[in-house]
Amino acid sequence: MTIAVFGASGLLGSEVVYRASKSGEDVVAFVRNPSKLVVPVGSGGSEAGQPLSSDKIRVVQGTVTDYDDVSKVFSDSDVTSVIVALGGKSKEVGPTMLTDGTTNIINAMKANDVKRICVVTSIGAGDSKDQAPFFFKVLMFTVMKTIFNDKNNQEALFTNGIGSDLEYTIVRPGGLTVEKPTGVVNVIKGEAGSISRADVADFCLGSVLDDSFPYRKQAPCISSVGGTSWVKDRSKAARGEM
Numbered sequence: 001m002t003i004a005v006f007g008a009s010g011l012l013g014s015e016v017v018y019r020a021s022k023s024g025e026d027v028v029a030f031v032r033n034p035s036k037l038v039v040p041v042g043s044g045g046s047e048a049g050q051p052l053s054s055d056k057i058r059v060v061q062g063t064v065t066d067y068d069d070v071s072k073v074f075s076d077s078d079v080t081s082v083i084v085a086l087g088g089k090s091k092e093v094g095p096t097m098l099t100d101g102t103t104n105i106i107n108a109m110k111a112n113d114v115k116r117i118c119v120v121t122s123i124g125a126g127d128s129k130d131q132a133p134f135f136f137k138v139l140m141f142t143v144m145k146t147i148f149n150d151k152n153n154q155e156a157l158f159t160n161g162i163g164s165d166l167e168y169t170i171v172r173p174g175g176l177t178v179e180k181p182t183g184v185v186n187v188i189k190g191e192a193g194s195i196s197r198a199d200v201a202d203f204c205l206g207s208v209l210d211d212s213f214p215y216r217k218q219a220p221c222i223s224s225v226g227g228t229s230w231v232k233d234r235s236k237a238a239r240g241e242m
Contacts, residue, residue, distance in 0.1 A: 001080040002026040004073045009036040013085035015201035021056040028058045028077050041178040042198035064101030074112040081116040081208035090146040099153040106163045116167040118207040123172050123192040125151040128221050131192050169207040173200045174223035184224045193225030
């Protein structure tokens with residue numbers, strides 16, 4: 001099995017790549033600039049900031065809004081699942097990059113018969129706006145309005161769009177940190193707290209690797225404070241290998 005990670009050089013994407021490869025998974029890391037793919041701060045310890053490379057990692061350079069670039073991820077690799085951790089400032093990446101890029105990813109998945117995908121958006125996206133802290137709501141409707149419009153449209157690709165037939169999980173994390181993983185991931189119904197990107201990475205990996213993952217076709221909000229605990233199960237049984 002191979003996991004394709006889009007946005008692999010970002011703070012969250014690099015955690016996904018690092019933690020997946022360290023646990024023995026094969027990864028295709030899609031990046032705009034390969035030199036920015038480095039060991040993450042949260043999980044990397046003393047190695048943080050060094051180039052992230054391994055015989056478990058294949059790097060593909062490209063732009064997610066270019067379908068031909070996205071298609072390269074699925075060539076020469078047996079990709080079985082996808083994690084989307086795209087990010088960036090709207091003024092730098094464009095106001096519709098998340099929606100346009102994710103549309104390309106969905107179409108490439110379908111062309112290659114890949115069914116399972118995890119997409120990271122944010123607390124406050126979709127129907128979770130009331131779970132965002134007050135100060136964050138103010139930002140959502142002012143300086144972050146453009147990016148949240150894009151996130152909402154990105155989510156809609158799955159909830160009532162071209163990706164609705166996929167085995168999707170939309171992940172809405174609370175306040176993201178670069179702290180070490182705690183192993184605590186709570187699915188919450190109330191206001192979100194903070195969570196390390198390393199813990200978010202584990203939740204994302206669980207969503208694509210565990211056949212019995214309980215939040216598939218859902219959009220859980222997660223943090224390390226409050227809510228219902230999710231327990232990572234990376235056993236062979238959970239992965240259908242027994």
